[in-house]
Amino acid sequence: MTESYDLIVIGSGPGGYRAAEQASLTGLSVLLVEREGLGGVCLNRGCIPTKCLLNASKHFSHGKKAGAFGVHFDNPRFVLSEAMAWKDRTVKTLSRGVESIMKRTGVTVLKGEAVVPERGFVVVEGREYRANTIILAGGSAPWIPPIPGAEAPMVKTSREILSLRSLPEEMVIIGGGVIGIEFASFFSAVGTRVHVVEMADEICPMMDREIARTLRSSMEEVTFHLSSKVTNIEKGRVVYVSDGKESAVSADLVLMSVGRKPNIAGIDIPGLDIGSEGIRVNNRMATNLPGVYAIGDITGRSLLAHSAYRMAEVAVSSITGGKSIMRYGAVPWAVYTDPEAAGCGMTVEEALRQGRKARTAKVRMAVNGRFLAENTPESPGVCIIVSDEATGVLLGVHMLGPYSSEIIHSASVMIEAELTLKEIGEIIFPHPTVSEVLRDAVLEATHSYKE
């Protein structure tokens, strides 16, 4: 017998569970299918566990540096197993939270691997389910490039590395994107010698170039090999080519973090438009086929949990006759290194490429009261803003320094609302907070316009 629902959601990551919750609240009958833990990558092996570990390593290194503020810890120790236990506890708590949301909103949750042979039709472990509408929210998985030796046991992805039992002495991280850099920050803080090998000439491509450079140089314990391409992974070492020259670094652990690929295995709907980056959707999250929507990492666009949340809301809006559209222009991002970095909107390069008359203004955090109260003056910290000279509109905000991840959403508001620098100048920021650097940068830009 086939069971029928109004909507079947495949995958319970932030995209999937939010979509299921929202759709159920509008009165649809919803089936949510998940083959692993509720909460998807984000909750089980992405955002949340990494933040648990990064918080631990931050405490550890702050403890070591606290002498400057008159606090002395004798012999601080980092115990990996305890940090991992803390992480597991947190994940469990949150996963139970998702479970109870599903229960409360009346979503039917089904454990198992979903196969979609055609529109409106889903098979899970031999049983058939039908629905008018399907939302594909299967997320993404680490991509392993075809490098000789990439299958060796010493090579891990972000997934396996989160259940590591002992700290390596020396490790190589292949790929200097956000995931690689966060792990570099963690491992270097807890005593591992870390090498990052990156093919591009700078880490973190979405970042403002100056911020990326400053972040990189602030990570003093990490050795960066830029413009370097890994050619071979051998026992105990990683071989790379830079400028035509071959070099090697030794490692007892390798983290492969060069990118992610969409989880499209089993999605066999005839005619579905799937590109190399993922399932193609329009700004209403509709695929090229009626009744088939895709959200989150599986679309290959904006691989962030909060983008997946919003895509979920847009998809449910589309399904229920609403008019919401997905906008990518003001999606903030944050990197939880120490110090953290965050940004929203355009970099100056992007703005110029769009043919805008873009301007930047920069303020160092060393002029900020709270920053100086809590950090030594040589600590890195900067805020760069990009604005459009023609309209006075704020186009982008890029920050490096403490609390950046918690400050950046105000930039999202400003950019979403297309506020002008003049208008932002009227907003009152709390004092003393690091967020004041954003206001200072706006004032700086306003003054430079007057000149």
Place this chain on the structure above:
Amino acid sequence: MERVLMPKQGNTVESCVILEWKKKIGDTVLPGDVLCEVETDKATFEVQAEHEGVLLTVLFNEGDDVPVLETIAYLGKPGEILPEAGARSVENPVPAPLPSPVIPVKAQSFIEAGEKARSVRISPRAKNLAERKGIVPENLEGSGPGGRILERDVCRALQGRSSIGTAALQKAEEEDLSIPAEGSGIGGRVLTTDFKTVRKSGWAEDFPGNSIETVVKGAREVIARRMKASLDQTAQFTLHAAADAREIVEYRQYLKTADPSKGLSDITLGDLVLYAVSRVLPAFPFMNAHFLGEKIVSFEHVHLGIAVDTPKGLLVPTVRFADTLSLKGISDCAGRLAEKAKSGKANPEDLIGATFTVTNLGSLGIEGFTPVLNTPQVAILGVCSITLKPIGGDGDVTFIPHLGLSLTIDHQAVDGAPAARFLKELCDALARFRILLAE
């Protein structure tokens, strides 16, 4: 018994829409009491009672568009008998306004003040506001009689509309762009980027290189609509002829050398054609006419529309009573109107009321074209350049300057042969211009 008239509101307002009757039939009214609220395209105002009495009857409903000075209601003693009960009498106490056509109809021009909405029923004032604020009337629900959209409906839509930031607003104002009803920003907020057309990237791919997009609005929008409507709704065809131009060229030369104090040196060849048209047309009333579907109205006097190329696009001001003006009179009037139109100072009144139109591309070397009718006029004359034409006599060929004339007519109203007769008469008049002047 006293008549209540739709008051006259300035010179340009021809009619007003009754928004709401404030008194019911049978109500007692005192002088100064508001009888009803009416609306022009510029303002809303009240019609007040000037006499004491009982409202005996109202002749128009809410939402009706009523010509000014028309009777809209009667006040009197209770039980008084009405003149023609309930009739919508057209009792116009003032003499018919200028120009005085054979039958009073509203003349039109390519561009007319207070364009009427096409399909949606909307009051002029509501339409004005909607246009200014970027509200699409088609999406509104009218609260007026018969679903007519009134100003208050637009106001309501404005309250509910998505917001717009100062930057976007400023851009709209600076670049004179109309504001989309809904934008792509948060909650439909209108952003600076929403003024671009969606297809931008597509253009770039299809047609490499820069491109500029111009929103079709204002004069261009009106011209576009009018021209398309003209071709859609008429049966146009064009006759070409050439007039011996020796006399007009010579006469024009002669005027140039005349005593400057007489002010005749500004008279152009085009003015000579206007003059000839104004004299020949009265003999062909079917050419000096409007085709209105169920009737054709021909006019006693010639009110000549003259097509003027202005920076904002084609404008057609009217030389009124051209048939009664001297050559210099026509030339002066046409010159003045063209100047006003070019500098953007044409009054709405200048742009209406033509019975026949002349358009001149001769100075640009055009030898023949197919002018598009200025509906509901039934004919438009295109003036072309002067070219040499070989004219043969006894094996002898001489080259004589000829002025090309292209006459488009609406075959719904005029047949080919009568139109050709008019054109021939016009060519003859131009060829014997000195005689025409003497007549």
